[in-house]
Every structure is written in C-alpha cells, then in structure tokens.
Amino acid sequence: MDFHFTPQEEAFRQEVRSFLAEHLPPADDREPETLARWNRALAEKRWIGFSWPREEGGGGGTLIQQFILKEEMSKADAPPLGSDFMGLQWVGPALIRHGKEDQKRRFLPDILASRTLWCTGYSEPAVGSDLASLQTRAERDGEEYVLNGSKIWTSAAHHAKWIFLLCRTSPEKESRYHGITCLLVSMQSPGIEVQPILTLTGNHTFNQTFFNDVRVPVNNRLGQEGEGWKVVMGALANERSGISESTEMERELEALKQLARRSRSGGRPALEDPSVRSEIARFETWISAMRLNGMRYLTNQLRGGHPSSETSVNKLMRGRIEIPMMELATRLLGNGAQEGGSWQERALTFHGTVIGGGTPNIQRNIIAQRILGLPKD
Amino acid sequence: MNFGMTEEQDLLRSEVRKFLDEQSPMEEVRGAADTPEGFSRALWKQLSELGWVGLVTPEEYGGAGLGWDDLVVLLEETGRTLFPSPLLSCVMAGAAILDAGSEEQRRAWLPALADGSCIGTVAVLEEGDSLLPRDLRLRGEPDGDAVVLHGEKHFVAEAGEADLFVVAFRSGDADEALSLAVVEAHAEGVRSETGRSLDPTKRSGTLHLDGVRVGPDAILGSLGEAGPALALLLDRGAIATSAEMLGAAEGLHAMTVQYAKDRTQFGSPIGRYQGVKHPLAEGYVDLECMKSLLYYAAWALEASPEEVPLAASQAKAFASEAFSQMGITGIQLHGAIGYTQDSDVHLYLRRSKWARPAFGDEAYHYDRVATLGGI
Missing domain, CATH: 1.20.140.10 (Butyryl-CoA Dehydrogenase, subunit A, domain 3)
Known part of the structure; x- marks a missing residue:
C-alpha cells in the first residue's frame, strides 16, 4: 500500500491546478458564454473525452490521470468537463467500441466540441429496472428502420439533437437479450414528439418521447442488428471508482x-x-x-x-x-x-x-x- | 498510488488461512474455548514457531519485523475462524514496550513476547469502563524512584493467563499526566482472575494491584508523560480489534451466504428471495467499507502517523456498528437453526458483542471523529 503519487502524477496534478487557477469561472457564473469559454479551454487540453483514445480525438489519459483530473475538478467545484454529458458518458464510448469509421467521424468531433447534445432512450413507460423487456419496435423497410413506441425519463430530450436508444428488431425469443438493437436517431426526425414530465422538485429535466413511424437510416444503427445489448453493456476502461x-x-x-x-x-x-x-x-x-x-x-x-x-x-x-x-x-x-x-x-x-x-x-x-x-x- | 495488498501479504494470508483451516476448525475452537485457559497451548506454540506471534516485533528483538499493515492480515484470518488465543493481547503488550520502553526494557521483554513463551496484555480500563484519560483514576504513589500501585484494572484481556501486564496509571492531576509500566504476574501484591465472558473464545478479567511496587526499570518512559504513548496504544488496539472484527464478519457473512444457497424453501434456495439476498448484499457493502477503513488505518500506522487517530476511530466505529448488525442479521437469516448451540452463528454474534466495546464502541469513536473533524 502506498498513497503517494509519482513525480509525473504530481506534475499532472499541478497542471490541472494551474489550469483551474487560470480558467475556473466564478462559482455564481454559469452563463452559456462562460461555459462555452470553459469548454473551449478544456478541449484545447483534450480534457474533454480525456479517457478516449487520442486517435479518436480524446485525451488518452491514463486511469490515474483521469482520477487526478476528476478529483481536482470536483474539489474546485468546477463545471462539468464538456456540456454533452450523455454523449461523453455513453454514446462516445459505445461509438469508439462498436461504431463504423464514418459513424465515428460524424459524431465524435461534435461531442468533444460540445456542438451537439445527446439524450438516451432506455426506459419505457412499462419498462424500468427490467430493461430487456422493452417494447419500442423498429421494422426494417429497405434502407430504413421504421420506429414506433415511446421512451420515458429521457433527460434533456427537449434540447437534444440526437437520441441514442434501444429498440426491439425481432421478438423476444429464448434469450431476452437478443433482438435488441441500438439506433442513433435525430431528434429532428418527423414523427418524434417530446412531452415534459416535471420532477418532484418542479424542474423540467425529464420527458416522455414518442416515436410514430419515425424513419431511421440503417446506417444509423450502432453495432449489429439484434446486438444492441452488447453495445450498451460494454464500456471503455473508464475510471469508474466513484x-x-x-x-x-x-x-x-x-x-x-x-x-x-x-x-x-x-x-x-x-x-x-x-x-x-x-x-x-x-x-x-x-x-x-x-x-x-x-x-x-x-x-x-x-x-x-x-x-x-x-x-x-x-x-x-x-x-x-x-x-x-x-x-x-x-x-x-x-x-x-x-x-x-x-x-x-x-x-x-x-x-x-x-x-x-x-x-x-x-x-x-x-x-x-x-x-x-x-x-x- | 496503490491501495492493494502485496504478493507477500497475499501469501501470508493464504498460509495463515491454511494453517487455521487445518488445525483449528470450529470443533477445535469450541473445544479450546471449553478448557480452563480458553485456548490451546499446543497451537499457540505452533503459531509462535511460525513467527506469527512476533510478526511486528523488530528482528533485533526476536520478531519477524513486519508492519501493522501485515499484522491486520494475520488478525483478519484469526478473526475469521474465531481462533481463541492471546495473540491480540501479546501484540498490544509488545507494542507498548516497543513504543514507550527503553532499549534495555525492549531487550528484557520483547523476545519472550515474540516467541510466545510470555503472555502479555495491557491493563487500562477501570470500573467506570472509560477510555478517556481523565477517567483513569489508579494513581502511582511515589516511593523513592519507584511507584506503588493500589487498585484494580477491569476488562483486562487474558487477565487470568497473562505473565505480564502493561498497566496505565496516573502520576499527576492533569488529565494527561499518565504513565505506563510493566507489572509481572508473579510480583508481590499482583492477583488476577478470569471473569465470565459472553464470548467463549475471548477471555478477560480483573487485575488486582495491592501495594505493587514498580521500580524505575519497569516504568516505560518518564512518569506522567505517557499520555501520547497510551493514546497511540489505544489506537493500535482499535485497529487490531477492527481487523479481528472484519475477519469474523467475513466468516459470518460467508457462512450465511452459503446457507442461503443451500437451504431450500417454497421450492427454491432462500438466497433467491430479495428479503434474504438484499441484507446479504448490504453486508457485502459493509465488509468492503470495513476493509477500506481498516487497511488505511493500518497503513497510516506505518507511514502517516498524524492520520492515525482519525483513521483508527473511523475504522473501529464503522466496524462496531456494522459487525453488530451483521450478527443480528446472521441469526435471522438462519432462522431457528441460528438460535441453537449446534449452529456456529451464535459464536459470531457473541464475538460481535465482545468486540463492539473493546477499545471503544461507536459512540466513543464517532464522538472522537466529530472532535477531530472540527465540531
């Protein structure tokens, strides 16, 4: 056991602290322009998507560096690293593992540059903890899927440009985890309707999002058809110590x-x-x-x-x-x-x-x- | 940054576990607990020969020279099997002499403590059962360059078997004007007896001191200046006890998980039901936290002394609460069989009740955590 850090790790900590000294906005200023400035400075350091490989535009940070960065940011009560939380947390890592080259090129730079905002569609009105029983369906029609159903607790769906969702492409067979597919769907698609759900605090963060004959290009499928469960469950070697x-x-x-x-x-x-x-x-x-x-x-x-x-x-x-x-x-x-x-x-x-x-x-x-x-x- | 065990520590753990599994299964534990001494001299001898009794005694005094971060591994394993022995007491007496004693005093007592031929213990508490310095009333009356002790020490582990006691007493009116001295069992005016214990695998009793004369060669450090040494000793006690508690809690938890897999009711192992599996999951969370707090405190003893008081109190407070709860849950998840002599569960419940107050319960330690945390 040894709770000390190497000189290189300490130097990285100092680098983070100097960055904070220069760029941390005042605690009462979280205005959009301020956050945009903050995110640009972070992006320059490649500290947004810090755990992602460098060839994907990430920072290639080691686990220890990720830990130090997160700890220092948290101690300073800094704003989040990048504004697209779901994009950074879920979508990017899944794209890096399962995405085709053109998908990566289309989506990753925007996530890193905070130019986009993703929401995720897992739960449904009748499907919460038992996620594999989801009912939203996508039928193949030529080079498109036709999506029907609804997702609930879709945080930020009313602002999001894209939704990363799980749907069923073939009926539940012997294994419930097969037949689930992961799709990347533009929130501008015709047939999407977002209805707010107020949380008990009175805030509007959640929504229910409805899909009525929403057409999704097959090229927006992440991973193989029927293997969406794997796409969601696998994650990069992120620092997840809490x-x-x-x-x-x-x-x-x-x-x-x-x-x-x-x-x-x-x-x-x-x-x-x-x-x-x-x-x-x-x-x-x-x-x-x-x-x-x-x-x-x-x-x-x-x-x-x-x-x-x-x-x-x-x-x-x-x-x-x-x-x-x-x-x-x-x-x-x-x-x-x-x-x-x-x-x-x-x-x-x-x-x-x-x-x-x-x-x-x-x-x-x-x-x-x-x-x-x-x-x- | 590395918060994991070394290969040597993993090896020590597996050796100790193998030894105890083979030599001290539960029938042996129960048998030893039934003897007048409360432990097996034969196993004690083997333990000493393996170098485990003197694990943290420096090599120049006949020990293995390892650290407290290694010791907690050993104590975790003796706790897991409820192994009855004076190990913890001997370690405590040795630590007091090493921390506070002179070179001569160390040479006089440590080798015998390390090789198991001398059973040592510490005698701190009095009738009021308080660890606070101001509540230690036993006074050392000066007599030339010696002191004379008149009084009683209570809740002394291994009181009936010990050859040597490290006794805490007062040498002035200020709260912290405390002293430590070695009192040998055969000295004039020393008498001790074993009391009744809720936990048959642990013995403690009362030490009577009727005009015991303690010469300068037996006083550890200077009279009235052992406050810090005693505080450190109590922290060591809290950490060592937490290690045994963690092991015992792990033993109890593993046994209960196994029972939940084996016992079938309503056509299914009971571990399938959330009413059973959820408390076991919470127990796992408790074990993880006990480990983290304990290992950190043991590391602090070796590498970061200023963190010891807070780390020791957090470890012992958490262990006291969590192990007690696990004792209660363990019986309930076993159902009626848990309420019998035949089942070993009650031995773990008893151990939780023995260990909770030892070197301070959660009320004592949380209050200390609050004070150290600035409130």
Missing part, C-alpha cells in the same frame, strides 16, 4: 458542518446535541469509506482488473449517505425548511440521484447475484 463523487460529498459535508455550527437542536446549539455530532461523524466516516473503496477499485483496475459489479458498492454507499445527510440538514433548518432554498432543493434532488442508473434494490440484486453468486430472482 472517488470524485466522494469528493463532491465531502464538500456537502463541510457545508452541513457550517449549517450545524449556526443551528439549534432541541433548544440548544446543535453541536452540543450528541445525536447531531454522531450523525455528522458517521457521514464523514462513510464518505471516507467510499473514497477508500474507490481507491481499492482503482488499484484493481490499474493492475488490469475490469471494473464491474463493485461500482454498485459505492452507488449504495452514496444512497446511504446523501439522503440522511439532507434529512439532517432539513431537520436543522426546522420550520425554516418550509420556505425552500438550496438545502431543500438538494434534499429533494438526491432522491433522484439515488434512483438514476438503477435503484438501490437493483444494485443489491447485482451484488447478490454477480458477486455473492446467489440465484437470480
């Missing part, structure tokens, strides 16, 4: 301590309430555990292992920590919490964070079945 999430939570914890310092609980200063002290200490301990878990997983990846089901561990930890943390914050605010405000906003938002990417029960299934070897239910 360490930067723990850095984010360390910042939340610091803010919670500040709140506790100026709050009262049960008629006395909150910090004199042993239950408040022990709760905060528990959060601090859990966040440490999460960061250290991430470092063990990263070490495993550095030694050639593949990140897989262990990411569910930190996802569950995040759920254990975030909601109770916000519960304590709203309790400390007392009746003041009725008035709304940033804590209240976050207290509500975290309920979504915990569900996104698979509910806690799904994460528990993954651990029980894939790691502990218990039978599928």
Whole structure:
C-alpha cells in the first residue's frame, strides 16, 4: 500500500491546478458564454473525452490521470468537463467500441466540441429496472428502420439533437437479450414528439418521447442488428471508482458542518446535541469509506482488473449517505425548511440521484447475484 | 498510488488461512474455548514457531519485523475462524514496550513476547469502563524512584493467563499526566482472575494491584508523560480489534451466504428471495467499507502517523456498528437453526458483542471523529 503519487502524477496534478487557477469561472457564473469559454479551454487540453483514445480525438489519459483530473475538478467545484454529458458518458464510448469509421467521424468531433447534445432512450413507460423487456419496435423497410413506441425519463430530450436508444428488431425469443438493437436517431426526425414530465422538485429535466413511424437510416444503427445489448453493456476502461463523487460529498459535508455550527437542536446549539455530532461523524466516516473503496477499485483496475459489479458498492454507499445527510440538514433548518432554498432543493434532488442508473434494490440484486453468486430472482 | 495488498501479504494470508483451516476448525475452537485457559497451548506454540506471534516485533528483538499493515492480515484470518488465543493481547503488550520502553526494557521483554513463551496484555480500563484519560483514576504513589500501585484494572484481556501486564496509571492531576509500566504476574501484591465472558473464545478479567511496587526499570518512559504513548496504544488496539472484527464478519457473512444457497424453501434456495439476498448484499457493502477503513488505518500506522487517530476511530466505529448488525442479521437469516448451540452463528454474534466495546464502541469513536473533524 502506498498513497503517494509519482513525480509525473504530481506534475499532472499541478497542471490541472494551474489550469483551474487560470480558467475556473466564478462559482455564481454559469452563463452559456462562460461555459462555452470553459469548454473551449478544456478541449484545447483534450480534457474533454480525456479517457478516449487520442486517435479518436480524446485525451488518452491514463486511469490515474483521469482520477487526478476528476478529483481536482470536483474539489474546485468546477463545471462539468464538456456540456454533452450523455454523449461523453455513453454514446462516445459505445461509438469508439462498436461504431463504423464514418459513424465515428460524424459524431465524435461534435461531442468533444460540445456542438451537439445527446439524450438516451432506455426506459419505457412499462419498462424500468427490467430493461430487456422493452417494447419500442423498429421494422426494417429497405434502407430504413421504421420506429414506433415511446421512451420515458429521457433527460434533456427537449434540447437534444440526437437520441441514442434501444429498440426491439425481432421478438423476444429464448434469450431476452437478443433482438435488441441500438439506433442513433435525430431528434429532428418527423414523427418524434417530446412531452415534459416535471420532477418532484418542479424542474423540467425529464420527458416522455414518442416515436410514430419515425424513419431511421440503417446506417444509423450502432453495432449489429439484434446486438444492441452488447453495445450498451460494454464500456471503455473508464475510471469508474466513484472517488470524485466522494469528493463532491465531502464538500456537502463541510457545508452541513457550517449549517450545524449556526443551528439549534432541541433548544440548544446543535453541536452540543450528541445525536447531531454522531450523525455528522458517521457521514464523514462513510464518505471516507467510499473514497477508500474507490481507491481499492482503482488499484484493481490499474493492475488490469475490469471494473464491474463493485461500482454498485459505492452507488449504495452514496444512497446511504446523501439522503440522511439532507434529512439532517432539513431537520436543522426546522420550520425554516418550509420556505425552500438550496438545502431543500438538494434534499429533494438526491432522491433522484439515488434512483438514476438503477435503484438501490437493483444494485443489491447485482451484488447478490454477480458477486455473492446467489440465484437470480 | 496503490491501495492493494502485496504478493507477500497475499501469501501470508493464504498460509495463515491454511494453517487455521487445518488445525483449528470450529470443533477445535469450541473445544479450546471449553478448557480452563480458553485456548490451546499446543497451537499457540505452533503459531509462535511460525513467527506469527512476533510478526511486528523488530528482528533485533526476536520478531519477524513486519508492519501493522501485515499484522491486520494475520488478525483478519484469526478473526475469521474465531481462533481463541492471546495473540491480540501479546501484540498490544509488545507494542507498548516497543513504543514507550527503553532499549534495555525492549531487550528484557520483547523476545519472550515474540516467541510466545510470555503472555502479555495491557491493563487500562477501570470500573467506570472509560477510555478517556481523565477517567483513569489508579494513581502511582511515589516511593523513592519507584511507584506503588493500589487498585484494580477491569476488562483486562487474558487477565487470568497473562505473565505480564502493561498497566496505565496516573502520576499527576492533569488529565494527561499518565504513565505506563510493566507489572509481572508473579510480583508481590499482583492477583488476577478470569471473569465470565459472553464470548467463549475471548477471555478477560480483573487485575488486582495491592501495594505493587514498580521500580524505575519497569516504568516505560518518564512518569506522567505517557499520555501520547497510551493514546497511540489505544489506537493500535482499535485497529487490531477492527481487523479481528472484519475477519469474523467475513466468516459470518460467508457462512450465511452459503446457507442461503443451500437451504431450500417454497421450492427454491432462500438466497433467491430479495428479503434474504438484499441484507446479504448490504453486508457485502459493509465488509468492503470495513476493509477500506481498516487497511488505511493500518497503513497510516506505518507511514502517516498524524492520520492515525482519525483513521483508527473511523475504522473501529464503522466496524462496531456494522459487525453488530451483521450478527443480528446472521441469526435471522438462519432462522431457528441460528438460535441453537449446534449452529456456529451464535459464536459470531457473541464475538460481535465482545468486540463492539473493546477499545471503544461507536459512540466513543464517532464522538472522537466529530472532535477531530472540527465540531
């Protein structure tokens, strides 16, 4: 065990810090022009798509460099690296692995340059955790597919130029994972309708997106017909330790301590309430555990292992920590919490964070079945 | 950056595991726990000969000279099988003498502790069961260049079997005016007895000190100045105990997962039902966190001393809460068979109850985490 970094790694950290000193916009300025400037500066460093191979326009960053970059950005509460979150997270890596040359040339540069915005279509009204039972269908008609059905929880579909979606091209046979195909569909296509769904916070991030006889060129299929499941499940060797999430939570914890310092609980200063002290200490301990878990997983990846089901561990930890943390914050605010405000906003938002990417029960299934070897239910 | 075990550590783990699986299966554990001493002298001798009792004793004092990041691997394995032995106590006594003792004192006691011929332990707690310095009331009354001890130490591990006690006592009114000294069991005025223990694989008892005279050759460091050494010793205790807890929790979890695969009800292994598999998944998350916090604390002991107090408290607080919960869950997932003497589950439940308060429970350690974290 050794928690030190090599001189080269330290030099990279310094490079990131100098970049932040020069380019980090003020915390209260997230205007579109500001973010565009930020993204241009990042793109020049190839820090957008940093994990992608250099020949695909990415940064070719090593796992350790990715970790350092994410950690420093998170510590500084910097804006995201690139504006096309779904494009960078899902679409780009899938294109790099499964895309044809012309597909890569068409889509990757725009994702990296923040010129496009992707949304993803997985869930459907009747299909959530059990993704393989999806019903949206595409029928082949010459050089086109004709797409019918609807996708739900399509974040940013009302702004997106493209959607990366899974649909069924042949009926469910013995294996439910066959017959699913991945298509790249322009959101400008005739027959697409986007209806907003407000989240419980009142924000419009989600939508339901309808497809009525939407014609999609066969050339917009990613991977082979019927093999879409593989396209979505495979990912690049991204740094997926969850360490930067723990850095984010360390910042939340610091803010919670500040709140506790100026709050009262049960008629006395909150910090004199042993239950408040022990709760905060528990959060601090859990966040440490999460960061250290991430470092063990990263070490495993550095030694050639593949990140897989262990990411569910930190996802569950995040759920254990975030909601109770916000519960304590709203309790400390007392009746003041009725008035709304940033804590209240976050207290509500975290309920979504915990569900996104698979509910806690799904994460528990993954651990029980894939790691502990218990039978599928 | 590297947060993984070395090949040597993996090898140590597999050797210890093989030894314990072969030599100390659960029938042997139960048998040893039933003897008056509570452990097998024959196995203890083998353990010493393998170099594991003196694993962290420097080579010049007859040990293997390894670090605490290696020791936790050994303790994790002894915890996994609930191996009854005075290993943890001997390690603690040796660490106190190494940390606080003079060259002469180290040469006098460490070789015998390392080769297993002398059983050592530490005696800190008193009737009030508090680890806070201000609550240590036993006072060393000066008598020339010696001190005289009158009083009792409680919850002393291996009290009945120990040949040597490292005793903490007070040498002034300030909270931290504490001292450490070696008291041998055969000295005049020393008496000790084993008490009842909820966990048959662990022994502890009371040390009675009736006018025991401690000469300057047995006082570790200077009188009244052992506060920092005692604090470090308690952190070592928290870390060592967390290592045994992690191992025991892993043993219990593995046993319960196996049961969930084997036991069939309603036409299916019970591990197929989410009411069973989800608590087991949560247990896995707990084990992962226990490991990370523990290994980091052990690393800090070797490489980053200023981080030890926080890391030790986080590891022990988490382990105390998580292992206790796993003890409860373990019984419930086994159902009625878990509530019998025949099943080994209750031995793990008992161990969780022994280990939770040892070197501080979660209330103590979370409060310390809060203080160290600036609140």
